Amino acid sequence: MTCTVVNLNLNLSNTFFSTPPRLLLLSRTWNRNPIRLNFFGNPQKRRSFNANVSSSELPLLPFDVNQVLVPSESKTLHLYEARYLALLEESLFRKKKVFVHFVLDPIVVNDSSAEATFAATCGCLVFIENVERLDVGALVSIRGIGRVKIVKFVQADPYLKGVVVPMQDNVPDSVGKISSKVMEVKEALYSLNSLEIKLKAPKEALLQTQITNSLMWAEKEPSLDCFEAFVPSLAERVSFAALQPVSGSTQSELLRLQNGKLRAMDVKDTLQRLDDSLVLVKDNTSMVAARLAIQSLEVQ
Template sequence: MYTSCTAFNLACPSSIASFGIRFLHHRRVSEAGIARNLRERFPNTSSMRRRHLAPLASYLELPLLPFVTNEVLVPSESKTLHLYEARYLALLEESLMRKKKLFVHFVLAPILVDDSSSEPSFAARYGCLVCIENVERLEVGALVSIRGVGRVKIVSFLQADPYLQGVVVPEHDKVPDSPSRLSSKVMEVKEALCSLNSVEIKLKAPKESLLQTPTANSLVWAEKEPFLDCDEAFIPSLTERVSFVGFQSVSGSTPSELLKLQNKKLNAMDLKDTLQRLDDSLELIKENISMVAARLAIQSLETQ
């Protein structure tokens, strides 16, 4: 099942995230301008590179794939991208060739730096290390299924051509003061997620829809210890992984509900408190259970 259509190609099918650079052109921002802006923020020189990397205990040099703010990806979430431009197919091949099958999904958030500037400036935010789960070759490009693994921060920009590449370090929550309380809250969230899955699969759905919802699929992934060819420092703890699972859309979500979800996802990515994120997740899951149950009741009435 294809999910999370991205705004980079406004003409793409609603079920597929089709990635290009067209959104940036609509905003009258060139790739050269983005590269120049990032180069200024992350100097591309050997001396600066050594200075950046020397004190870092854990870092990865990976391809970077930019998205707009409303396409933030959280750990445990899955998304299918349609990569069709040569530069992004080159990014894909590089990720597969390294055998790590990893790259970084991040958001280019516009920021106001200088009113006299002819081009907007961007901040590289909400970085998420992703692993490639499946690749389906097409006549034009490829469908790439990815999974968010954990948050990362871009600390150095290395290249702009043929695709963006940089150095990233892991970002994790602070160590909790009350492990027992955290464990209890995790169980509460998991039970709520199971309840949400139970009511959601009862909704009338297209024949091609899976019986397991994206949220339930993410929970299954989060409960397992991810096996990735990278430093373990990049893999969040079980509690941190579970705390992100609830931040996904449910069947029949309206545009206003999806906008509300995006804001909650941005807040979740900013938080460094696992317990607070679990509380926020639980609140959202309960709201979604009520919403789906109401739609289920309406559906039941319509079929009578």
Template sequence: MTCASAVILNRTVTRTRIRDSNLLCTRNSPRPVAPHFLPFDSSTGTDMDRYRGLGFRKRCTVPRIASSLELPLLPFNINEVLVPTELKTLHLYEARYLSLLDESLLRKKKLFVHFVLDPVSISDSSGEASFAARYGCLILIESVERLDVGALVSIRGIGRAKILKFVQADPYLRGEVIPTKDVIPDSERTNKVSSKAREVREAISNLTSLEIKLKAPNEALLQTHITNSLLWAEKDPSLECDEAFIPSFAERVSFAALQPITGKMSH
């Protein structure tokens, strides 16, 4: 038995699954048994202590810095990582995630963080979370289609983000995040990286052109995932947030190269 929050991933409607027979929820349930993708029930104060494995307490001591943002956090399983430049469509229908959507649209400039929640056993006393729970991807909401049940939400991965601390667990997770970017120590290496990025971009374009030539005429105009990501990567993203969260051109192209070369986009 699994708990699921609907998501359309890679052209197929799937669900975000938590492998735990105790976490049972259905679309028709007014409130799922487990209120979060978390190993605790946030309805009681003492249950928050059980989240020490993800560093909840320790991170609360991290001071706020200039380039940090406090944003809603949307958790996914380990096999549903989203990388910068990637486009994905989610079907959100649970009340808490629709509330998250509303906050992102109305008060957070269409931004939230997509992250992998993969609780692990911590053998030492450091209180640190697993790597997957510390990092995520800053997300921009590109479009929303309201449905009779929930909403279809098109999201775009912007850049990597580090979760400094969790500041809220109910009705959905919220945390303080800072940007995580590649560090290039000097201008000479910067020029070299930029040159390599242009080579990668050219290689992707050549592969895309070859794929189009091999397609049937009625499929030639269909856009692939890698083409969509590359077109976005070539632009200068305009976001209403600290520019430190926007990756460089080279970094955006490197993530676009991770997208599937074949297969059409589906909305």
């Protein structure tokens, strides 16, 4: 399996990393309207969670808003900064090979003198599947497991660390309807993959089996020992599997996928996400079919 290599080199505000970590670090109150930003979603749109649910103190790895990771997705990171290599060692030897991948989303403030402020969004627990040591840093293959909520920051130096709790969809009213929709999405994904592998893609293109790889992972029951509470249901895992790029995607198609990932991370209804995924899969199937038709004409 080949994954996209991401060189992690965020130019984050020095203020963010020098300020003592606290729960309200990423919250702000404006004089005109007191609005408290929560860690996931929009202002005043809070996601509920059970205070008694399992919580864990884990390393946190920040990314910009264009690098959101969803459950079932895999990618490879090139870690080379000392603080991120320290995070890697912590995860490998003390945290059962898991850490949290999350997005730091800048908050736009109409005050040029104000300090840079970020919102922590799209948190995803990830499992380290493989580590390849390099002369400079390491290539780290990770897999998204399930969404998490950051409830408290406990460390900022040399890397971020915080307390997180699992976030999963609401319990569906109709199990039968969910099961039927899961089967529909799976069949659509396998049909898409059967077309995609026929495409003649350039060597630098992403591997054409990313969707199938994510779906195969989603169909299994991940074993994470003490992190089992963070593993979403089968239906929820499958609902994320479609959110992968297909070969030959244009910039506009990749942007649409990015927006789809952001929406999917905020949705609490499994059926809604399955429906959204099915629309995406059908559109991608039509796109791939059209490209195959063009290729056949070129051969003739």
